[in-house]
Amino acid sequence: MATAGREFFTVKTVSDALAGFRPSHRAPAETVALAQAGGRVPTAAIAARAALPGFDRSSVDGYAVRARDTFGASEGIPAYLRVTGAVRMGASAQDEVVGQTAVAVPTGGMLPPGADAVVMIEHSQEAMPGTVEVVRPVAPGENVVRSDEDAAPGATLVSPGRPLRAQDVAMLAAAGVSEIAVHAAPQVTILATGDEVVTPDTPALAPGQVRDALSASIGVLIHEAGGLPVSAAIVPDDRDQLRDALAEAVTTSDFVVICAGSSVGGRDETAAAVASLPDSEIWCHGLAIKPGKPTLLARSGEIPIIGLPGNPRSALVIFRTIGMPLLRRVGGWSVDPRPGSIRARLSRDLPSAAGRLDVVQVRLRDDEAEPIFGPSALLSVLTAADGYVIVEEDANGLSAGDAVNVIPYG
Amino acid sequence: MATAGREFFTVKTVSDALAGFRPSHRAPAETVALAQAGGRVPTAAIAARAALPGFDRSSVDGYAVRARDTFGASEGIPAYLRVTGAVRMGASAQDEVVGQTAVAVPTGGMLPPGADAVVMIEHSQEAMPGTVEVVRPVAPGENVVRSDEDAAPGATLVSPGRPLRAQDVAMLAAAGVSEIAVHAAPQVTILATGDEVVTPDTPALAPGQVRDALSASIGVLIHEAGGLPVSAAIVPDDRDQLRDALAEAVTTSDFVVICAGSSVGGRDETAAAVASLPDSEIWCHGLAIKPGKPTLLARSGEIPIIGLPGNPRSALVIFRTIGMPLLRRVGGWSVDPRPGSIRARLSRDLPSAAGRLDVVQVRLRDDEAEPIFGPSALLSVLTAADGYVIVEEDANGLSAGDAVNVIPYG
Numbered sequence: 038m039a040t041a042g043r044e045f046f047t048v049k050t051v052s053d054a055l056a057g058f059r060p061s062h063r064a065p066a067e068t069v070a071l072a073q074a075g076g077r078v079p080t081a082a083i084a085a086r087a088a089l090p091g092f093d094r095s096s097v098d099g100y101a102v103r104a105r106d107t108f109g110a111s112e113g114i115p116a117y118l119r120v121t122g123a124v125r126m127g128a129s130a131q132d133e134v135v136g137q138t139a140v141a142v143p144t145g146g147m148l149p150p151g152a153d154a155v156v157m158i159e160h161s162q163e164a165m166p167g168t169v170e171v172v173r174p175v176a177p178g179e180n181v182v183r184s185d186e187d188a189a190p191g192a193t194l195v196s197p198g199r200p201l202r203a204q205d206v207a208m209l210a211a212a213g214v215s216e217i218a219v220h221a222a223p224q225v226t227i228l229a230t231g232d233e234v235v236t237p238d239t240p241a242l243a244p245g246q247v248r249d250a251l252s253a254s255i256g257v258l259i260h261e262a263g264g265l266p267v268s269a270a271i272v273p274d275d276r277d278q279l280r281d282a283l284a285e286a287v288t289t290s291d292f293v294v295i296c297a298g299s300s301v302g303g304r305d306e307t308a309a310a311v312a313s314l315p316d317s318e319i320w321c322h323g324l325a326i327k328p329g330k331p332t333l334l335a336r337s338g339e340i341p342i343i344g345l346p347g348n349p350r351s352a353l354v355i356f357r358t359i360g361m362p363l364l365r366r367v368g369g370w371s372v373d374p375r376p377g378s379i380r381a382r383l384s385r386d387l388p389s390a391a392g393r394l395d396v397v398q399v400r401l402r403d404d405e406a407e408p409i410f411g412p413s414a415l416l417s418v419l420t421a422a423d424g425y426v427i428v429e430e431d432a433n434g435l436s437a438g439d440a441v442n443v444i445p446y447g
Numbered sequence: 448m449a450t451a452g453r454e455f456f457t458v459k460t461v462s463d464a465l466a467g468f469r470p471s472h473r474a475p476a477e478t479v480a481l482a483q484a485g486g487r488v489p490t491a492a493i494a495a496r497a498a499l500p501g502f503d504r505s506s507v508d509g510y511a512v513r514a515r516d517t518f519g520a521s522e523g524i525p526a527y528l529r530v531t532g533a534v535r536m537g538a539s540a541q542d543e544v545v546g547q548t549a550v551a552v553p554t555g556g557m558l559p560p561g562a563d564a565v566v567m568i569e570h571s572q573e574a575m576p577g578t579v580e581v582v583r584p585v586a587p588g589e590n591v592v593r594s595d596e597d598a599a600p601g602a603t604l605v606s607p608g609r610p611l612r613a614q615d616v617a618m619l620a621a622a623g624v625s626e627i628a629v630h631a632a633p634q635v636t637i638l639a640t641g642d643e644v645v646t647p648d649t650p651a652l653a654p655g656q657v658r659d660a661l662s663a664s665i666g667v668l669i670h671e672a673g674g675l676p677v678s679a680a681i682v683p684d685d686r687d688q689l690r691d692a693l694a695e696a697v698t699t700s701d702f703v704v705i706c707a708g709s710s711v712g713g714r715d716e717t718a719a720a721v722a723s724l725p726d727s728e729i730w731c732h733g734l735a736i737k738p739g740k741p742t743l744l745a746r747s748g749e750i751p752i753i754g755l756p757g758n759p760r761s762a763l764v765i766f767r768t769i770g771m772p773l774l775r776r777v778g779g780w781s782v783d784p785r786p787g788s789i790r791a792r793l794s795r796d797l798p799s800a801a802g803r804l805d806v807v808q809v810r811l812r813d814d815e816a817e818p819i820f821g822p823s824a825l826l827s828v829l830t831a832a833d834g835y836v837i838v839e840e841d842a843n844g845l846s847a848g849d850a851v852n853v854i855p856y857g
Contacts, residue, residue, distance in 0.1 A: 071647055071663045072662075072663045072666055072676075072678070074663075075663075075664075075666070075667030075670060075671075076667070076670075076857070089826075090657060090824070091652055092654055092655065094824065096822045096823070096824050098711050124655075125642070125655075126641060126642045126643040126655070126684065126708070126713070127641065127642040127643030127644070127655050127656055128642075128643075128654070128655045129653070129654035129655050130654075130655070143711075143712060143713070144711075144757060144758075145641075145643065145657070145757060145758075145824070146643075146655070147654060147655040158711075182822050182824045182825065186821075186822070186825060186827075187824075187825050187826055187827045188827060194830070195830070200857060201667075202667070202856050202857050203664040203665070203667040203668045203671075203763055203767075204664065204760075204763055204826060204829035204830050204832075204856075205830055206663050206664040206666075206667050207660040207661065207663070207664035207759050207763060207826050207829070208660070208826045208827070208829075208830050209647075209663075210647035210658055210659060210660040210661075210662075210663045210664065211647075211657065211658050211660040211759065211826060212658075213647060213648070213649060213650060213652075213658055214647075215647050215648040231536060231537065231555075232535070232536045232537040232538075233536040233537030233538075233555065233556075234537070237481055237619075237620040237621075237623060237624075237625050238623070238625040239623060240623060242501055242623075243539070244502055244538070244539035244540075244557060245502065245534075245535075245536070245537050245538045245539050245540070245556070245557040246537055247500060247537075247555070247621065248620055248621050248622075248623055249620060250617040250618070250620040250621040251617065251620075252482075252620075253481045253482045253484075253485075253616050253617070253619075253620045254485075254613040254614065254616040254617035254620065255613070256482055256485065256616075257485030257486070257611075257612070257613040257616050258613045260485060260486075261485075261613075266482075268482070274536065298536070301508050301553075301554075301568075302553060303536070303553070347554060347555060348554075348555075349617050349621065350614075353613055353614055353617060357613075374855070374857065375789060375811070375855055376787060376855075377786060377787025377788045377789055377834075377853075377854060377855050378787045378788070378789070379785060379787055379788070380790065380852075401785070411596075412506045412592050412596070413506070414500070414504065414506050414555070414592045414597075415592065415596060415597050416499075416597055416614060416617050416618045416621060417596075417597045417598060417618070419614035419617070419618075420604070420605070420612075420614050420615055420618050422614075424787075442790075443787075444787060445784070445785055445786075445787050446612050446614075447486070447610060447612045447784065
């Protein structure tokens with residue numbers, strides 16, 4: 038058994054890791070149909086080929102007019118305009134608006150030639166068949182969406198480096214973009230290791246065995262970050278077998294996750310196996326974070342490798358905090374998402390060492406955040422949590438009653 | 448063309464709609480493998496069949512001991528214990544700990560018989576071959592995870608009515624649950640309507656035409672809420688065709704979305720077609736929300752139908768605000784997720800009418816939220832936004848400098 042001094046010789050802070058550990062590999066490009074483009078990350082900006090909406094449209098139900106024909110109109114002295122036609126949806130507006138005339142137009146209908154504004158139906162009434170009474174003036178352009186108001190030709194519709202949201206897909210659809218070049222979902226190999234680890238479908242455990250809790254659950258987080266998890270077989274605590282599995286993983290995947298042994302010996306084996314890969318660098322072995330200190334960040338070529346702590350709870354915290362941002366970059370993200378949080382008050386004091394980032398699981402009761410403690414081996418601490426609080430590296434703990442930002446789970 | 452008075456005869460508030468419109472249909476159950484269970488909603492609670500982890504384990508690298516043999520130990524007067532063996536990971540602990548002996552144990556290793564605590568390796572050193580020096584006492588149970596500490600037999604591992612998170616999947620894996628009964632993803636038919644609407648792959652638009660921006664983009668939100676979008680063909684503004692398409696949709700889907708006509712006439716046609724369905728009820732036609740007032744909520748049997756406003760921007764806001772919570776319920780959610788938000792200060796005054804919920808799109812610049820305005824027909828307002836602010840029904844607008852909660856987009 039190793040002595041305590043042997044491990045964690047390259048401890049880094051979480052902010053250093055996120056800023057400094059930047060392997061350059063990116064998932065390759067592929068083309069997807071618009072209906073499959075939500076959440077995918079474009080490889081390049083996409084520009085409008087033509088103006089959008091492409092024609093002047095009414096934004097209300099009403100009457101297309103020349104604005105100046107309505108100037109001075111009021112309830113007392115309405116403007117009377119002769120209705121010379123009606124625009125049909127989806128059709129070209131035929132009837133021209135000339136002096137003292139109006140053409141009925143539905144919301145979204147094309148503005149007829151000659152008109153420069155639309156009177157809302159609520160501000161008009163039919164005075165007699167064929168004549169409309171306008172009781173409020175409109176300014177030129179009022180209730181009209183200009184031909185290029187949503188996008189001018191050549192305008193950027195969506196940018197690379199961030200995933201397409203529903204509204205981005207809507208904009209692309211409106212612009213007639215039906216196929217998009219995006220980064221492929223990064224293939225992520227998960228290597229579970231450990232002589233004690235057996236598959237989840239093992240009905241009864243022999244003494245000392247544990248089921249692999251991480252392959253499936255880290256897979257959920259990989260999906261959430263836009264990746265495709267690939268589970269390899271469980272690797273026993275044997276340096277050669279681990280090295281062979283790793284050598285295969287870095288050639289077939291975009292990102293590699295090792296669910297490392299939890300003992301010092303297991304961690305040493307992992308580091309040694311990673312170090313034996315071609316063009317490899319162990320960027321850090323140990324992070325100033327609780328839980329999750331025994332984290333390994335490395336690369337082989339430009340493929341990132343993350344070695345997670347052996348405790349499932351620590352492993353899930355680390356993959357969420359470190360692994361997901363790294364994986365998003367491989368998937369083409371150029372910015373990290375700014376997570377939303379729920380403002381709450383701490384129910385009790387929260388000690389923390391300065392220089393270390395603490396991830397504290399909490400239950401939310403109305404506006405109170407109640408920290409949940411327990412050994413880092415316990416998954417039940419995580420399943421009981423509604424979210425977590427991050428105590429930053431420069432903080433010396435928090436006090437009961439302090440306002441905290443709780444990042445909610447799903 | 449209808450007069451203004453004809454529409455919105457059953458306007459409800461958003462909170463009334465979310466509380467009161469509750470068709471009872473739920474997506475049926477299906478069984479999925481654990482690796483596919485992330486985000487899925489269990490139909491019933493799942494209990495532990497056996498204790499977890501199932502055996503007493505060490506939570507550190509160290510020496511398993513009888514705690515009382517360490518009482519009084521200090522740097523000055525260490526306790527000397529004879530090391531009689533070592534526990535291997537994944538194997539049953541063989542060597543019993545008796546008086547004044549210790550057995551080496553790795554993190555996660557099984558506690559040997561006779562031991563009741565573990566001394567961390569950092570608090571010990573090898574005094575001579577076969578003897579360890581302990582410099583700090585341990586209490587009974589210290590550095591030990593009890594056999595049933597993560598879950599006692601019969602304890603609830605996961606609850607129905609909320610989606611499985613990564614940690615829930617980890618807990619199920621640890622407990623040997625490899626298949627789970629979950630609600631099927633609700634099938635959602637999207638009906639785009641309008642004589643002016645053409646498919647997104649239409650290369651050039653005739654005057655007055657618009658491409659269907661909603662089928663693909665509402666599909667993104669349906670996926671986000673756990674549903675499976677099914678796009679039907681675009682339905683022209685014809686009551687009979689719309690009724691036929693609706694009658695088909697309510698028999699083949701769990702939830703129906705109509706991207707309704709934007710004009711008063713189009714909306715009237717939609718309501719009339721819905722009203723003609725078997726066992727139908729129009730629960731409201733008009734919501735006190737901006738944008739999105741012309742929203743229709745209805746059911747045929749217990750299948751929910753939502754008629755979205757014709758403007759793509761309003762439609763996306765309404766589907767996010769109203770459609771996604773409704774769809775989650777059909778998918779088995781019994782609680783609404785509490786969204787996280789980003790705290791920011793308003794850059795300018797935000798007028799709002801009391802009694803109406805306003806959804807205001809904002810750009811985030813550091814800690815400032817800058818409202819983005821524009822006609823509700825403009826998608827560019829949404830694509831420029833980083834998130835949105837909800838001005839509640841009881842608020843009379845907000846002032847520049849007020850703190851607001853921005854709900855971020857993805």
